[in-house]
Amino acid sequence: MTSAKSVRVRAATEADRAAIVLLRETGFGMRYGPVELEEQGRLFPVERSLVAVDGDQVVGHTVDITMNVTVPGLQTVRACGVEGVAVAPTHRRRGILRALFTTQHARAAAEGLPLAILTASEATIYGRFGYETTIHDTVVRIDRRRAEFRATTPDPGGVTISTMEAAKSHLRQVYARWQQRTPGAQERPDAKWALLFADPDRNRDGATSLYVLLHADGYALYRRRYLDGRPTVVLWEMRAITTEAHAALWRVLLGMDLVDTVEATLAEDDPLPYLLTDPRAVTLTRRGDALWARVMDVPAALTARSYRHDLDAVVAVHDPFRDAGGTFALRVRDGIAACAPTSRTPDLTCDINVLGGLYFGAHRARDYARAHRISVTGPMVLDDFDAAFATERAPELGWFF
Ligand SMILES: CC(C)(COP(=O)(O)OP(=O)(O)OC[C@H]1O[C@@H](n2cnc3c(N)ncnc32)[C@H](O)[C@@H]1OP(=O)(O)O)[C@@H](O)C(=O)NCCC(=O)NCCS
The missing domain is CATH 3.40.630.30 (Gcn5-related N-acetyltransferase (GNAT))
Structure with missing residues (x-):
């Protein structure tokens, strides 16, 4: 068995294209037709791919493009749309996905993208990276x-x-x-x-x-x-x-x-x-x-959407994967949020996944609290938080990727 140490992550080049296709076809157990190959390549350009290589072999892949997504309040957020995640069956469970995601999410953060989104083949993979189901x-x-x-x-x-x-x-x-x-x-x-x-x-x-x-x-x-x-x-x-x-x-x-x-x-x-x-x-x-989301930048993401109830809360957010958490003062007036780091004592604590879950309105904060995934100092703040994040209608995915 090859050790993880012999594997490195790098940006892909045109020369990797055929190996990436083979890896994806092997990972997902399907074959692309010629039109799919061409249009998939146009949709997710190889310059946006990251590969994990073992010697001259491509054994891991991920890619992303920036997607403009409508958010509650009907503004738009720029999201890192992650696709094509695959690790060779010869190299699974030795940290290659984690290495690829570490590089990819650092790149998305450097590009200033407030949110990352993906569709998941299995529900057990992405929670550890701060993702949560966000559209059903x-x-x-x-x-x-x-x-x-x-x-x-x-x-x-x-x-x-x-x-x-x-x-x-x-x-x-x-x-x-x-x-x-x-x-x-x-x-x-x-x-x-x-x-x-x-x-x-x-x-x-x-x-x-x-x-x-x-x-x-x-x-x-x-x-x-x-x-x-x-x-x-x-x-x-x-x-x-x-x-x-x-x-x-x-x-x-x-x-x-x-x-x-x-x-x-x-x-x-x-x-x-x-x-x-x-x-x-x-x-x-x-x-x-239908979709999973991960907040990349708490103030940027939370101020990009609008809200249905006024709110004054200090929110502590845990993010073990990227360390994008912290304690934030979140203030909403007339639907518009201001959010900034603060040293005040939190009223409400959650992991970063919960913010991704609440983002488009598919989940209610009070239900996360009932599941012990939001803890609060008192019921009033939960009522306000719940009412603020609630949305008029259920979100819907535009197109699958
Ligand atoms: C899913 C896949 C990319 C995982 O790659 P990998 O290199 O084996 O994953 P890693 O070794 O980096 O694992 C990272 C963590 O995720 C966990 N994990 C990985 N795949 C998992 C799975 N399918 N189910 C549950 N946990 C999984 C690992 O146990 C590890 O946990 P830890 O870091 O908390 O100890 C790979 O198995 C694969 O290509 N599967 C087929 C294609 C696919 O489903 N791709 C995902 C498309 S959305």
């Missing part, structure tokens, strides 16, 4: 034949079918409008659009290529397949800016002939069940974490 989604199955709309559900129409080619600019415009009003959603780069439009076979899992439904204020992309022997619509992505667009698109999806089941991934607070007379027509099949 739910997978539902809808028994289409039981799905009857309430009399109060609007039926505005206005939905058309389209080819992907003809829909491209409309999808981009709708997404941009939706992203700016949706906490958790990132701007979507050209290369990610190209990947969506190319619709690689690997995304299909035996289903058809994407069908397109358009509305002036929304769109739905879906596939058709047999699931457990039943004809099924699999909703791939719906973006609806208005409640009318949401209802209009769902009326088409749930009105489709020759379909028994509709499967969809929804935001936690999607109002779909409220549109129907029989809420049991919508069955929850999975609730999962």
